[in-house]
Amino acid sequence: MKLAEAxxxxxxxxxxxxxxITDASPIDNEQVxxxxxxxxxxxxxxxxxxxxxxxxxxxxxxxxxxxxSVICLGINYKPPIAKENPNSSILTGKVAHYAQxxxxxxxxxxxxxxxxxxxxxxxxxxLHFKICVDSAPLAERALAARAGLGFIGKNHMLINPQLxxxxxxxxxxxxxxxxxxxxxxxxxxxxxxxxxxxxTKALRRDGRFDAGKCISYLTIEHKGDIPPQLxxxxxxxxxxxxxxxxxxxxxxxxPQCKNENFKFFVERARxxxxxxLELTEKDFETKFAGxxxxxxxxxxxxxxxxxxLANITS
Numbered sequence: 001m002k003l004a005e006a007x008x009x010x011x012x013x014x015x016x017x018x019x020x021i022t023d024a025s026p027i028d029n030e031q032v033x034x035x036x037x038x039x040x041x042x043x044x045x046x047x048x049x050x051x052x053x054x055x056x057x058x059x060x061x062x063x064x065x066x067x068x069s070v071i072c073l074g075i076n077y078k079p080p081i082a083k084e085n086p087n088s089s090i091l092t093g094k095v096a097h098y099a100q101x102x103x104x105x106x107x108x109x110x111x112x113x114x115x116x117x118x119x120x121x122x123x124x125x126x127l128h129f130k131i132c133v134d135s136a137p138l139a140e141r142a143l144a145a146r147a148g149l150g151f152i153g154k155n156h157m158l159i160n161p162q163l164x165x166x167x168x169x170x171x172x173x174x175x176x177x178x179x180x181x182x183x184x185x186x187x188x189x190x191x192x193x194x195x196x197x198x199x200t201k202a203l204r205r206d207g208r209f210d211a212g213k214c215i216s217y218l219t220i221e222h223k224g225d226i227p228p229q230l231x232x233x234x235x236x237x238x239x240x241x242x243x244x245x246x247x248x249x250x251x252x253x254x255p256q257c258k259n260e261n262f263k264f265f266v267e268r269a270r271x272x273x274x275x276x277l278e279l280t281e282k283d284f285e286t287k288f289a290g291x292x293x294x295x296x297x298x299x300x301x302x303x304x305x306x307x308x309l310a311n312i313t314s
Contacts, residue, residue: 003122004178010118011073014111015259017163018074020147020181024067024173026059027142035139038209045212047221053137060138060173064130068177071115072140072147074160074167075108077101078256082269092270093308096216096240097166099292102263106290108133108170116172129174140169148181155194155244156209161186164251197247199233215241219304220296226307236308238271238301239293265291273312276305 004021011019026032035058038044039051056062060070079097098104112131120127132138141158145151150160150167157165161184195203202213211217215234218226219241226234245251257264268291279287284298293301 003176006122007071007115007119007178011071011115014114015075015261016073016111017076017258018072018149018160018167020072020144020149021178022070022072022143022147022180024060024064024070026061027139028146031139031142032058041208043208043210043212045217045222047211047217057137057139060143060171063132063136063138064128064173064175066128066175067130067173068175069173069180070143070147071172071174071178072144072149073108073112073115073170073172074144074149074158074163075104075170075259075262076163076166076255076257077104077168077262078164078166078251078254079264079269080256080266082266091236091273091309091312093236093238093273093276093305094270095238095268095293097242097245098168099239100265100268101257101292102265102290103292103294104168104262105133105135107262108168112170112172119172119174119176123176127174127176129172129176132171132173134169136171138171140171143171144169146183148183151184151186151188153194153248153250154188154192154207155203155248157245159186159188159248159250161250162254164254165245165248166251166254191249193247193249194244197243199235199241199243200230203244215243219300223300226303231307232311234304234307235311236273238273238276238304238308239296263290268293273305273309277302277309 008019061067077098079100116129141152144158150158153159159165200213202210215237219239288294
């Protein structure tokens with residue numbers, strides 16, 4: 001069995017849904033220009049970390065000396081269909097689908113380390129590598145698209161025709177030279193469903209994305225008060241927003257997450273807003289331990305809960 005084939009088979013055995021390989025060259029000029037233009041505009045909001053290490057973000061070889069290949073991997077996180085709460089008197093806030101699972105950064109890194117260990121058994125201890133899951137300065141969607149995992153849609157998400165766009169991404173950069181995969185040809189054509197579905201018009205018809213208006217940014221990244229004209233558009237979304245993803249025709253009838261080792265917490269789909277306001281720091285740490293919501297902090301979670309309650313009761 002060829003090395004690349006063996007690595008892909010192992011990745012699927014570990015529980016990944018997608019795997020593709022690209023080289024460690026810089027991302028395409030078109031993607032570089034789009035990223036640079038977005039960062040230089042006023043549309044990147046206060047995400048200063050996105051402006052750091054630009055040269056590394058567009059070039060995997062800057063993250064690992066003598067890098068040759070990037071193995072791009074994905075896990076489908078479409079959750080089970082949520083059951084409606086029969087008690088309509090409880091005021092609840094919606095949580096983005098990805099945050100209903102355990103923290104994917106930790107989970108995926110464990111799997112990627114296991115893949116690297118397998119690589120070492122095949123090629124020896126001389127292998128040099130770097131594992132990346134979201135927090136590394138890397139244009140992972142552009143690389144995943146180049147590796148054939150999907151295409152970047154108008155909602156700026158990576159979309160796989162068989163799985164949709166609810167996909168967690170991770171990468172292994174290595175000095176191992178591997179045959180590369182081809183990008184897929186599918187693209188968004190004559191459809192603006194995601195753009196039309198965006199509650200705050202953060203997605204624009206000219207293709208640009210104004211992060212400062214995005215509900216995911218506002219409820220997760222933004223610190224301090226949220227402008228009233230945007231707060232009222234948040235509705236009852238206490239953490240994140242899935243509207244542009246769920247509106248996409250490529251998300252229709254997609255399979256649910258099949259990785260049984262990826263812990264899903266059904267109680268995190270909707271949270272009791274009034275009880276959120278009663279939480280102490282200790283309660284918060286216990287309730288959201290190991291969750292993406294943990295990094296938000298109690299102060300901002302309560303800020304979001306107050307906004308949701310005001311929107312629901314107004």
